[in-house]
Amino acid sequence: MNSVTRIPRPHPASMPPRTETRDRAAVTPTDRSHPAPRRVRMEEVARVAGVSPATVSRALKSPETVSERLRARVQEAAARLGYAPNRIAGSLAGARTPLVGVIVPSLTNSFFAATLDRMTTILEAEGYQLLIGQHAYDAAREERIATAFCSWNPSALVITGRDHTRGTVGLLSAAPCPVVEMWDHDDRPLDTGIGFSNREAGRLAGRYFAEQGFDKVAYVGAILGQDARARARSQGFAEQVRHLAGQDPLIADAKSRELGEGAAALRQILQRQPDTRAIAFSGDMLAVGAMFEAARMGLRIPQDLAILGYGDLDIAAHTNPPLSTIRPPHDEIGAAVARHILHRLAVPEAQSENVDLGVRLIRRLSA
Amino acid sequence: MNSVTRIPRPHPASMPPRTETRDRAAVTPTDRSHPAPRRVRMEEVARVAGVSPATVSRALKSPETVSERLRARVQEAAARLGYAPNRIAGSLAGARTPLVGVIVPSLTNSFFAATLDRMTTILEAEGYQLLIGQHAYDAAREERIATAFCSWNPSALVITGRDHTRGTVGLLSAAPCPVVEMWDHDDRPLDTGIGFSNREAGRLAGRYFAEQGFDKVAYVGAILGQDARARARSQGFAEQVRHLAGQDPLIADAKSRELGEGAAALRQILQRQPDTRAIAFSGDMLAVGAMFEAARMGLRIPQDLAILGYGDLDIAAHTNPPLSTIRPPHDEIGAAVARHILHRLAVPEAQSENVDLGVRLIRRLSA
DNA sequence: CTGTTAGCGCCTTCAT
DNA sequence: ATGAAGGCGCTAACAG
DSSP states (O other): OOEEEEEOSOOOOSOOOHHHHHOSSOOOGGGGSSOOOOOOOHHHHHHHHTSOHHHHHHHHHOGGGSOHHHHHHHHHHHHHHTOOOOHHHHHHHHSOOSEEEEEESOSSSHHHHHHHHHHHHHHHHTTOEEEEEEOTTOHHHHHHHHHHHHTTOOSEEEEESSOOOHHHHHHHHHOSSOEEEESOOSSOOSSEEEEOOHHHHHHHHHHHHHHTTOOSEEEEEESTTTOHHHHHHHHHHHHHHHHHHSSOOEEEEESSSSHHHHHHHHHHHHHHOTTOOEEEESSHHHHHHHHHHHHHHTOOTTTTOEEEEESOOGGGGTSSSOOEEEEOOHHHHHHHHHHHHHHHHHOTTOOEEEEEOOOEEEOOSOO | OOEEEEEOSOOOOSOOOHHHHHOSSOOOGGGGSSOOOOOOOHHHHHHHHTSOHHHHHHHHHOGGGSOHHHHHHHHHHHHHHTOOOOHHHHHHHHSOOSEEEEEESOSSSHHHHHHHHHHHHHHHHTTOEEEEEEOTTOHHHHHHHHHHHHTTOOSEEEEESSOOOHHHHHHHHHOSSOEEEESOOSSOOSSEEEEOOHHHHHHHHHHHHHHTTOOSEEEEEESTTTOHHHHHHHHHHHHHHHHHHSSOOEEEEESSSSHHHHHHHHHHHHHHOTTOOEEEESSHHHHHHHHHHHHHHTOOTTTTOEEEEESOOGGGGTSSSOOEEEEOOHHHHHHHHHHHHHHHHHOTTOOEEEEEOOOEEEOOSOO
8 A cells, every 4th residue: 555656856855966066166067057056154144234254143143242233234134045054164163062962762762752852842942952862771872872972062961861881981971061861860970960769769669558558569660671760660669668568579570661561460470479469560551551451350459459650641540540650750850951951051150960859659549 | 859969079061161272272371270171183193193184084984995004093093092073073074964853743742752763773873863853733833943953954854744834845945955754645745755644544444434334423633723634634534434424423622632631522522422333533542541431431342332543552452442543654654764864865866755654454342 | 095285164363 | 343364173175
């Protein structure tokens, strides 16, 4: 059913070979057909407005330093010619680049998507563009991306977590711009850190189960080998259960964060520990998958089995019964990171900081 | 519970003011303390390796054009000094920028996230970086982002949909790089188009309901006023129902794409048309919300009411009963766009194309 | 195969 | 308040 239509109409497709347009004066016979689709530069605006390029630069970037008359003339000329400054050139000359590099493990993870959403919205409004890279929990790839980003001279660098290769650490420590490590709070940051303690999120779950008097409990993590944050949560949970209930919880490690794995984990846990009274999950989707499976098995929630999620996705409020869950500050992180960066850039003496945004237990009916 | 710790330790925070480092020879007394943390440049690599800067450039970018001996010397020197090329400078000189601008309506929409995921992965591997912008279905914001992206001289520009302001159209038509309009196939693209027909996706749903012999049917769209793609689907659905069943379907317009709205829409539809036999939703989450609500109301699915989703999210396969849905080619779009761009950039005579990736009906048990 | 040379387009002192 | 001039760091013709 797929169809492909070739479109033969000529289009200014790939960049014209350098030589064709290099010398604006000497147009060779061959490219007469192509009416030099060269982008308009500041020099032409200057010519049209009857001023010098320097004045154009000033009129556009700091209008208050230019007389009102010239400013108007320049702006009109720029508008008429459809002038758009070349930011590559501007960045080279200005030593500052309105670029912020952000590295996340995954773009499809809705937590990081929410963070990026807030960051772009806030930073775009101030004229910054985001360079976004994803490393899929691969530390070497993270280092490659960080290296690549550094070579763009960004105004700031944002990276997820505080656990990096030596190379990445060296790079970030030497970076001549603010560096923000977000989403974690368990270790000391290289520069600024904005996040929360995953360990504490896990502890919160363990403490809640203990308070409810659940004796046999379990925890379902996901790809614990890769995801240090998920690991920290499971450790916090185990620690607290051990401490308050005096026993080791059963810990399962799902192969992914998806629903199907939650269902599988539920079956596995009930097989290994039939009298399990409550299960905490490393992600709401796992929890929802387990709830669907529980429904199929005829288990009542929370009477037979209590279920606690993590994430507070939209769906959590709408399941049957509504899912109790732990809410990380996903969008707050994005907003706080963006604001911190703007502050650091605006106020040279601004200091780095280490912010714990905390987590909240959202109590609904499933646990 | 939130806490903020100020970290007083000195850090190379904001870019040093230009003047401090402008003249490398004349270091003023004030900044003696700061041991000129200037990034190493190609010139220094050249000096250390005992060659000219041009040779360093060649040894690093096209090693095959340099003698093995020098290549080794240069690479060693670069590694030892921790040299990272300045891409801003490289881009200015080279007239090509390894940047691809991508504009999507929303980063948190899992469809676009999947597309972006594939695009970054493929393009990053070839040395390109993605500039990502989101406009939240605001055409003026889309135009601002497009303008900003053009001023980075990107190697390619990718935009969602084929419905833009005149300004955006002008900009994209004049762009000296390949332009891809993705996710739609209903209109003619400006350059290359890669997507599918939303109208056809809607028709498919309508046709399926007609084939099943459902007489009273309804459609639940979401923010139809903003989302042209959702609108096209609802129109295709209505068109087909009218054509095959000879009647107008009930159309509801949800205020968002979230679960809660699906539940609300279900109640509203059953009130306005109590004998509704089947409902198609503009998004799986709406459909899942409606299924949860149906369960609360004691309605059996599909016996009392058939439900069809759109999106084929992970969750669709795991609901009770599993959700039948229409699957758009979200990740295929990302892969196809990335490959098209690489092809266009590699083969100067490559043409633009108009690709319909099609949709599929995934039949499970809910309809 | 290698070095020399001349910019890429803009910003920013400096002088007027 | 405005213009002239130099340079940001690198690439790409060209000559050797």
